[in-house]
Amino acid sequence: MLMNERIQELINDQINYEMYSGYIYLSMAAYFESENLKGFANWMKIQAYEELKHAQKFFDYVNERGARVLLKSIQAPKTEWISAKEVFKEAYEHEKNVTARIYNIADYAIELKDHATVSFLNWYADEQVEEEANTLEILQKLEKIGDHMQGLFMLDSELSKREG
Numbered sequence: 001m002l003m004n005e006r007i008q009e010l011i012n013d014q015i016n017y018e019m020y021s022g023y024i025y026l027s028m029a030a031y032f033e034s035e036n037l038k039g040f041a042n043w044m045k046i047q048a049y050e051e052l053k054h055a056q057k058f059f060d061y062v063n064e065r066g067a068r069v070l071l072k073s074i075q076a077p078k079t080e081w082i083s084a085k086e087v088f089k090e091a092y093e094h095e096k097n098v099t100a101r102i103y104n105i106a107d108y109a110i111e112l113k114d115h116a117t118v119s120f121l122n123w124y125a126d127e128q129v130e131e132e133a134n135t136l137e138i139l140q141k142l143e144k145i146g147d148h149m150q151g152l153f154m155l156d157s158e159l160s161k162r163e164g
């Protein structure tokens, strides 16, 4: 069954958004590098790579369905933040946005009875539970840490252990 044109468009937009997510996280990594918080930077660099994988998974799916991937320019990300807490607050909000976008595509695929796309998007729905939980967990830790530099450095050391 040929892929519906609107679904193709929505997924192409989502490829762009996943690349944009990667760009946001890489920019957050650059901010943390400039603050000498190498563990936070490590976590963000791995997150940026995860986003590239999300984009590629959509890319492969569009091709598998015999549709066409059309890449667009990627929006420039924000470059400055005032604290690690602000960064993770935005990362968490961003992930909630991504979830809403995935649900929106899934709703449309359900409407079209495009079961293959619904089934494909289930992987992203599960992944988003993890993405939201990971960013929220770090945000909550940062809220507890407050202005205590020692706590911040301990968390930085914990985040340096994340592996891709």
Ligand code: OFO
Pocket: 018, 021, 050, 051, 054, 094, 095, 098, 128, 131
């Ligand atoms: Fe692709 O999940 Fe984060 O943005």
